[in-house]
Amino acid sequence: MNLAGPRRLRCLLKGAVVASGLATAGVAHAAPLTDVGVSDGWMRALPGLPAAGYLTLHNAGSSPATLIGATSASCGSLSLHRTSRLHVMSHRSGLAPGSMAAAPGMTTMQPVAAIEIKPASSVRLMPGGYHLMCDQPAARVMPGATVPVTLHFSGGGSVDTMLPVRGPRGS
Amino acid sequence: MMRRGWWRSPLRAVAVCAVLGCGLLAYAHLGARYGYIGTPLKVRLAPRLQLTDDRGKPFDLSALRGRAALVYFGYTHCPDICPTTLAALAPVFQALGPDRGNAVIVFVTLDPERDTPALLHAYVSAFEPMPIGLTGPAAAIGAAAKDWGVSWRPAEGGAYIDHASVITLVDPQGRWRVRYGLSQVADPAAVARDIRHVMKS
Numbered sequence: 040m041n042l043a044g045p046r047r048l049r050c051l052l053k054g055a056v057v058a059s060g061l062a063t064a065g066v067a068h069a070a071p072l073t074d075v076g077v078s079d080g081w082m083r084a085l086p087g088l089p090a091a092g093y094l095t096l097h098n099a100g101s102s103p104a105t106l107i108g109a110t111s112a113s114c115g116s117l118s119l120h121r122t123s124r125l126h127v128m129s130h131r132s133g134l135a136p137g138s139m140a141a142a143p144g145m146t147t148m149q150p151v152a153a154i155e156i157k158p159a160s161s162v163r164l165m166p167g168g169y170h171l172m173c174d175q176p177a178a179r180v181m182p183g184a185t186v187p188v189t190l191h192f193s194g195g196g197s198v199d200t201m202l203p204v205r206g207p208r209g210s
Numbered sequence: 211m212m213r214r215g216w217w218r219s220p221l222r223a224v225a226v227c228a229v230l231g232c233g234l235l236a237y238a239h240l241g242a243r244y245g246y247i248g249t250p251l252k253v254r255l256a257p258r259l260q261l262t263d264d265r266g267k268p269f270d271l272s273a274l275r276g277r278a279a280l281v282y283f284g285y286t287h288c289p290d291i292c293p294t295t296l297a298a299l300a301p302v303f304q305a306l307g308p309d310r311g312n313a314v315i316v317f318v319t320l321d322p323e324r325d326t327p328a329l330l331h332a333y334v335s336a337f338e339p340m341p342i343g344l345t346g347p348a349a350a351i352g353a354a355a356k357d358w359g360v361s362w363r364p365a366e367g368g369a370y371i372d373h374a375s376v377i378t379l380v381d382p383q384g385r386w387r388v389r390y391g392l393s394q395v396a397d398p399a400a401v402a403r404d405i406r407h408v409m410k411s
């Protein structure tokens with residue numbers, strides 16, 4: 040019983056440290072990357088399942104911008120992902136003989152450390168390609184809602200954006 | 211006496227040429243008759259698909275005879291390519307118009323441990339038209355994926371699955387006809403044309 044007090048105190052202290060860390064991260068928002076714009080953002084929600092976020096990043100600046108991560112209060116974790124094709128040939132394809140098409144290769148989804156947006160150009164995060172991966176989405180992440188997302192760039196800058204949530208049909 | 215070969219007979223020569231010519235014409239005609247937007251498969255009876263549906267009832271692909279089926283293997287925790295591919299079928303069904311009732315989507319999970327019938331049901335209910343969700347013992351799922359030519363493996367890290375993301379079109383006679391990747395289903399009118407084509411022939 041006596042141990043409970045100090046333990047709880049330590050817990051509270053730890054919480055305070057985490058909170059101050061978050062506050063520091065919040066300060067970074069005060070210095071947003073003015074050269075990077077976001078458009079066409081949305082997130083696809085499925086009941087109780089990981090959600091994918093999509094958007095287009097525009098870099099109006101004269102030097103590259105590098106997206107290195109994203110955070111959201113509506114996601115247990117939010118990470119950069121990429122869906123891509125693995126070029127593996129299968130011999131069990133069942134394709135018609137003489138068909139020019141290769142057997143279907145596997146599609147894979149991998150975490151991505153960074154996405155670079157070259158000066159005066161855009162990068163699309165879109166279905167079947169780059170996406171934001173929202174694991175353990177909050178219950179409020181459902182069609183009609185809006186998810187606040189902070190995009191973090193190398194060099195410490197960040198960009199805040201709001202992603203409207205849509206159903207699986209993307210509408 | 212000079213021996214005259216059968217091919218020297220003018221009548222026979224004409225007959226042989228006629229047969230060859232007709233054959234070539236027929237071949238050219240058949241070849242030009244229809245071009246699928248998808249990748250044509252060798253026409254053959256589809257492999258067995260005996261699993262449990264998203265309402266917990268036994269399912270057999272043969273129950274879909276008389277209707278075209280679009281069969282896709284995926285898993286519900288697949289946040290990007292699976293819902294994107296399933297969602298791409300909505301405009302295909304719109305383009306099918308009055309024929310849409312004669313086609314059905316089948317979603318087979320590659321993740322039977324997490325994808326219970328209840329979770330599958332919640333998942334497929336979010337799509338329009340609503341696919342039939344299928345799950346079953348891991349061994350049965352593995353055998354089905356192999357039979358259907360769908361390669362897959364657990365992805366590094368464990369939470370996700372690398373898998374061939376393809377839709378197989380099965381005709382109303384239960385035969386394999388055409389296979390589609392995401393880029394091919396991007397043209398809903400063309401896919402609807404393919405489906406109508408296999409409904410008729």
Ligand SMILES: [Cu+2]
Pocket residue numbers: 091120121148170171172289290
């Ligand atoms: Cu992902």
